[in-house]
Amino acid sequence: MVQQGGRDASVVDVAAAAGVSLGTVSNVLNRPDRVSPATRAKVQAAMQELGFVRNESARQLRAGHSRVIGYVMLDVSNPFFTDVAGGIDRATADSDLSLFLCTSDNDPRREAAYLRNLQQQRVQGILLTPVDASSSLLDEIARHTPLVIVDRTRDDDSFCSAAADDVAGGRLAVEHLVERGHTRIAFVGGPSSIGQVRDRHQGAREAFRDAGLPDDGLVAITTPGLTFADGREAGERLAGLSERRRPTAAFCANDLVALGLLQHMTEIGRRVPEDLAIVGFDDIDFAAAAAVPLTSVRQPRGSLGRAAAELLLDEATNPAHRHQQITFTPDLVARRSTQN
Amino acid sequence: MVQQGGRDASVVDVAAAAGVSLGTVSNVLNRPDRVSPATRAKVQAAMQELGFVRNESARQLRAGHSRVIGYVMLDVSNPFFTDVAGGIDRATADSDLSLFLCTSDNDPRREAAYLRNLQQQRVQGILLTPVDASSSLLDEIARHTPLVIVDRTRDDDSFCSAAADDVAGGRLAVEHLVERGHTRIAFVGGPSSIGQVRDRHQGAREAFRDAGLPDDGLVAITTPGLTFADGREAGERLAGLSERRRPTAAFCANDLVALGLLQHMTEIGRRVPEDLAIVGFDDIDFAAAAAVPLTSVRQPRGSLGRAAAELLLDEATNPAHRHQQITFTPDLVARRSTQN
DNA sequence: GCTCGTAAGTGAAACCTTTCAATACGTCAG
DNA sequence: CTGACGTATTGAAAGGTTTCACTTACGAGC
Numbered sequence: 001m002v003q004q005g006g007r008d009a010s011v012v013d014v015a016a017a018a019g020v021s022l023g024t025v026s027n028v029l030n031r032p033d034r035v036s037p038a039t040r041a042k043v044q045a046a047m048q049e050l051g052f053v054r055n056e057s058a059r060q061l062r063a064g065h066s067r068v069i070g071y072v073m074l075d076v077s078n079p080f081f082t083d084v085a086g087g088i089d090r091a092t093a094d095s096d097l098s099l100f101l102c103t104s105d106n107d108p109r110r111e112a113a114y115l116r117n118l119q120q121q122r123v124q125g126i127l128l129t130p131v132d133a134s135s136s137l138l139d140e141i142a143r144h145t146p147l148v149i150v151d152r153t154r155d156d157d158s159f160c161s162a163a164a165d166d167v168a169g170g171r172l173a174v175e176h177l178v179e180r181g182h183t184r185i186a187f188v189g190g191p192s193s194i195g196q197v198r199d200r201h202q203g204a205r206e207a208f209r210d211a212g213l214p215d216d217g218l219v220a221i222t223t224p225g226l227t228f229a230d231g232r233e234a235g236e237r238l239a240g241l242s243e244r245r246r247p248t249a250a251f252c253a254n255d256l257v258a259l260g261l262l263q264h265m266t267e268i269g270r271r272v273p274e275d276l277a278i279v280g281f282d283d284i285d286f287a288a289a290a291a292v293p294l295t296s297v298r299q300p301r302g303s304l305g306r307a308a309a310e311l312l313l314d315e316a317t318n319p320a321h322r323h324q325q326i327t328f329t330p331d332l333v334a335r336r337s338t339q340n
Numbered sequence: 341m342v343q344q345g346g347r348d349a350s351v352v353d354v355a356a357a358a359g360v361s362l363g364t365v366s367n368v369l370n371r372p373d374r375v376s377p378a379t380r381a382k383v384q385a386a387m388q389e390l391g392f393v394r395n396e397s398a399r400q401l402r403a404g405h406s407r408v409i410g411y412v413m414l415d416v417s418n419p420f421f422t423d424v425a426g427g428i429d430r431a432t433a434d435s436d437l438s439l440f441l442c443t444s445d446n447d448p449r450r451e452a453a454y455l456r457n458l459q460q461q462r463v464q465g466i467l468l469t470p471v472d473a474s475s476s477l478l479d480e481i482a483r484h485t486p487l488v489i490v491d492r493t494r495d496d497d498s499f500c501s502a503a504a505d506d507v508a509g510g511r512l513a514v515e516h517l518v519e520r521g522h523t524r525i526a527f528v529g530g531p532s533s534i535g536q537v538r539d540r541h542q543g544a545r546e547a548f549r550d551a552g553l554p555d556d557g558l559v560a561i562t563t564p565g566l567t568f569a570d571g572r573e574a575g576e577r578l579a580g581l582s583e584r585r586r587p588t589a590a591f592c593a594n595d596l597v598a599l600g601l602l603q604h605m606t607e608i609g610r611r612v613p614e615d616l617a618i619v620g621f622d623d624i625d626f627a628a629a630a631a632v633p634l635t636s637v638r639q640p641r642g643s644l645g646r647a648a649a650e651l652l653l654d655e656a657t658n659p660a661h662r663h664q665q666i667t668f669t670p671d672l673v674a675r676r677s678t679q680n
Numbered sequence: 681g682c683t684c685g686t687a688a689g690t691g692a693a694a695c696c697t698t699t700c701a702a703t704a705c706g707t708c709a710g
Numbered sequence: 711c712t713g714a715c716g717t718a719t720t721g722a723a724a725g726g727t728t729t730c731a732c733t734t735a736c737g738a739g740c
Contacts, residue, residue, distance in 0.1 A: 056460035058696035060397035101441035120396035398726035
């Protein structure tokens, strides 16, 4: 911080140094074509000299809004979400908006803090993968700030959203396992406060019933979160079950959990898929590269982000905007973890 | 956006609605204890009624700075960086600062845009994993905004930084391979504009020479980036070499590249480590879960983020702050990808 | 009854930028 | 030579919050 003593230089200081009015300085900044080349050069020299840095707060205050959009995601360390973020990023690249990423880490309080913070910053809009899509906080935020829900939906159509059909995805996974002859299947994931988890479980249940199998054949192994470590820990619990009750296949609520489970199984000498077939969800890049390449329900991650960003941009700029719910249909990528 | 017609409610509107002065409203917001309970309740009711949302821009304008810190990272989709971000996050959790994440995607222009944007927002400080640590832009930014370099260093001590010793890491990797009898080793990574790549390569070269091996035994396979896909593509190039010239081991500049390479090898029927031993860098969680568990140079990812954040906090708040360069020493985690 | 102290509340000024109506100054057509 | 027009520049107002020196009200102490 070289700027010892006095505060940073402002347009007023620049104007004084260049011997012009502050209106002219502003013109150099915002409409350089309206300023004669000579004056422009003089002003730019003064800016350089004083180390002038535009004050975005003042600019925003005047403009009424900032040139930022925020994406509040559930978990930065899940590659699924960073791939979604990549899609958002590409969609916003040629607007002059900056994208700020925030991670709620599945904590509703942190999510709320970020949402309020972004709203108070008067961001152009917010993309959100909510911990709980039904929270009334979302309505409250959306009263003032365009808000698009990513990778989730709400029953009503009060929001734009871009999401994959998680129930359908859950069905796909279990149908695949049932086709391969499994009749005792574990659903591994949690907590059930996460909508994705509920829907995927729901789909699993539906497919299980439709196959005419008894309800108690689908065992829920509830985890505290959806991380790698949670998957490993679920593996311990699965391994601890008596052989009679032990499932022959596991459908995991996401790939991280599936990979953790897979790793634990390998470590304790169980074979995948012979001893336990595994299906994941999301089809992150690492799924295909796993110890046993992982069968997974693929979501179009980038497209999902892109679609969400486009909805947000429309909502933020188009007065005739109407809310829209875009649903992507997932598909199943079969790999070795289920091919016995 | 319920707020049809008029602009958002401001403190003035709240004051009018509650029948108090705007100073009192501000007191309710910032020093509630100085306001009588009755008045406080009245004001809060008015805020509720009008849907008042504090305007952070105006607040910042007054305060001179925001309550945000930014981390500009090289690549969100690399789990190494999100793990670092996790460490930063934990370190800042109990300050009242919010952390905004930005991804430069290895593009100096995007990096510059984010840096300037954060600076113009008058953020409290910036954490940066730079594309090019020697860029003079960093000096320019640091003239006004506290800036800490993460996972990189500069020769001079003009910045705080927290980094692992990449040269040492590179040495570790190659020493490990040499110990296992390899004398033709590929260094896979790029572009060399990335400092990490240069340093790791440098370390590899040093270890190779120290082992008394001829320089041309260390083959550089330069990739355009450090992604999964770059690793696969490098695999094709490696496989295309004549048997005589083909290395028996590869040291990859990061785990993503290593995993891509590993996947390609497996696909074309080459065995790891028998046909090609592989060492990665970073030891991300997925390294241990890979098709062939990956030997990797471990960096303390979380600690690195935490240390960087603490340096930044100190620089931002402590007038007696002195720049400090913290270096972590990496270690090698040997797994199956090098055990033949 | 008067002064003093404290607590509660007030309101103007400051923060910095952008906008826009107004001004100044040439130039050109008539 | 005048009037009209266009270009370059000006300066004041607005935007919402916080701060701080100030006023008011009220009860305690003498």
